[in-house]
Amino acid sequence: MGTPNDMATGDESLPARQLEARELGCLRGGWPIFAGVTFALSAGEALVLVGTNGSGKSSLLRLLAGYLPVAAGELLWRGVPLSKDPDLHRSRTRYLGHLDAIKAALTPREDLSFWAQLHAQSDRRVEAALAAFSLQELADRPGRMLSAGQRRRLALARLTVSPAPLWLLDEPTVGLDTASQKALVAAIARHRAAGGMLIMATHQALPGVTDAAQRLDMNRYRPLPPDPEALLL
Amino acid sequence: MKSWLALIGRDLRLAWRQRGDLFMAVSFFLLVAALFPFALGPEPNLLLRIGPGVVWVAALLALLLSLERLFALEQEDGSLDLLLLSPLPAEAIVLAKAASHWLTTGLPLVLAAPIVALIYNLPFDGYGVLLLSLLLGTASLSLFGATGAALCLGARRGGVLLPLLVLPLAVPVLIFGTAAVDAMLAGLAARPHLLLLSALLLLALPIAAFAGAAGLRQAAE
Numbered sequence A: 001m002g003t004p005n006d007m008a009t010g011d012e013s014l015p016a017r018q019l020e021a022r023e024l025g026c027l028r029g030g031w032p033i034f035a036g037v038t039f040a041l042s043a044g045e046a047l048v049l050v051g052t053n054g055s056g057k058s059s060l061l062r063l064l065a066g067y068l069p070v071a072a073g074e075l076l077w078r079g080v081p082l083s084k085d086p087d088l089h090r091s092r093t094r095y096l097g098h099l100d101a102i103k104a105a106l107t108p109r110e111d112l113s114f115w116a117q118l119h120a121q122s123d124r125r126v127e128a129a130l131a132a133f134s135l136q137e138l139a140d141r142p143g144r145m146l147s148a149g150q151r152r153r154l155a156l157a158r159l160t161v162s163p164a165p166l167w168l169l170d171e172p173t174v175g176l177d178t179a180s181q182k183a184l185v186a187a188i189a190r191h192r193a194a195g196g197m198l199i200m201a202t203h204q205a206l207p208g209v210t211d212a213a214q215r216l217d218m219n220r221y222r223p224l225p226p227d228p229e230a231l232l233l
Numbered sequence B: 001m002k003s004w005l006a007l008i009g010r011d012l013r014l015a016w017r018q019r020g021d022l023f024m025a026v027s028f029f030l031l032v033a034a035l036f037p038f039a040l041g042p043e044p045n046l047l048l049r050i051g052p053g054v055v056w057v058a059a060l061l062a063l064l065l066s067l068e069r070l071f072a073l074e075q076e077d078g079s080l081d082l083l084l085l086s087p088l089p090a091e092a093i094v095l096a097k098a099a100s101h102w103l104t105t106g107l108p109l110v111l112a113a114p115i116v117a118l119i120y121n122l123p124f125d126g127y128g129v130l131l132l133s134l135l136l137g138t139a140s141l142s143l144f145g146a147t148g149a150a151l152c153l154g155a156r157r158g159g160v161l162l163p164l165l166v167l168p169l170a171v172p173v174l175i176f177g178t179a180a181v182d183a184m185l186a187g188l189a190a191r192p193h194l195l196l197l198s199a200l201l202l203l204a205l206p207i208a209a210f211a212g213a214a215g216l217r218q219a220a221e
Helices: A005-013 A057-065 A086-091 A108-118 A124-132 A148-161 A178-193 A228-232 B002-017 B020-040 B044-067 B069-076 B079-084 B090-119 B124-151 B158-185 B191-220
Strands: A017-028 A031-042 A046-050 A072-077 A093-096 A166-170 A197-201 A214-217
Touching: A017 A057, A031 A046, A031 A057, A031 A072, A031 A197, A031 A214, A046 A057, A057 A093, A057 A166, A057 A197, A086 A093, A093 A148, A108 A124, A108 A148, A108 B002, A124 A148, A124 A178, A148 A178, A178 A197, B002 B090, B020 B044, B020 B090, B044 B069, B044 B090, B044 B124, B044 B158, B069 B079, B069 B090, B069 B124, B069 B191, B079 B090, B079 B191, B090 B124, B090 B191, B124 B158, B124 B191, B158 B191
Parallel strands: A046 A197, A046 A214, A093 A166, A166 A197
Antiparallel strands: A017 A031, A017 A072
């Protein structure tokens, strides 16, 4: 944000880099969370965010999803700043946060079907998504009857209901058993094989994903501690 | 448009699955309206005089009941984040939520209003104007309400802040709504008041869309 446009246009000669972050900085409630985050992703690549609690992994994902404003640096999609067309960026992003967004009164099939309709997708994808995360048997059970792991599986299945090039996953493996982790790895592999990109925050090694990805250690991007005298004023 | 209808459809389905909540607003509306004769005495002329105003105040209070949860539930379970990444712009999300709020709360109140009119002994030929004014007015109130609910999302004590924000906005609706019924009872034309109510509804649409959308985006930060 606030960066000169000539910088952006000069980068269109690098089409391989789909998503590029340069010296990103983030503020939440006036407090600096991280500064100087730089990375670049091409189609089919994955980036794993690691770092201690509070190092800004979730904030970076929310910033990449467009929920948080870019406080410093720039974020480019094929060389064009994301802030130029936030609506377009929304349509190419899928986000999975800590919450599963499940309604107690809706069944998994109704839930997926709603998100499919919202993204103007056909109901055929719903059955495929249910199958990908072994949710067929639970498909007609109300959301309130689902266990924590089952809720997580439904939230993950939602990612596959409408295709988008960028997946932002915030600790997607929480509560998953080994079979479901494999389903997640398979879904990520399909997503990447189709040219999709993945940015994932995790504390856990996910065989097949974390070993074939770039790593970004968020502990390296701690902002400068605020000036104590400025705080007193 | 299809996505927009999908969101309304989901909300209607959720409301139907939890339909106890729907009856709550209607029962509250009827109870509040029934309280006044107990407090003020059953004198028919007095009741006829205060009837139109009581219907409107009771409807306004009943609409407020369900407003707080309009976006708060979506935010609590994480749905709001996902909705904001959908092809629907935030403006359309606010309008869809206002529409489902009106369909699940405003419309049942309008349908229950003849019972209140009966309690207050309003003449039958006034029912048409009463219902029409309520139809237009409750729609505006749902829109102003959705605006307030979106703006109060991040706030602590949003439940207290919300009426403080919405009630002043509701005053013009209240004035022209009761004026329409009063005019009709006095044998005057209700049409100018109904037109003003329609104008308020048209004014509420962009206010809700833009202010509400700003509230939602702010809440996602």
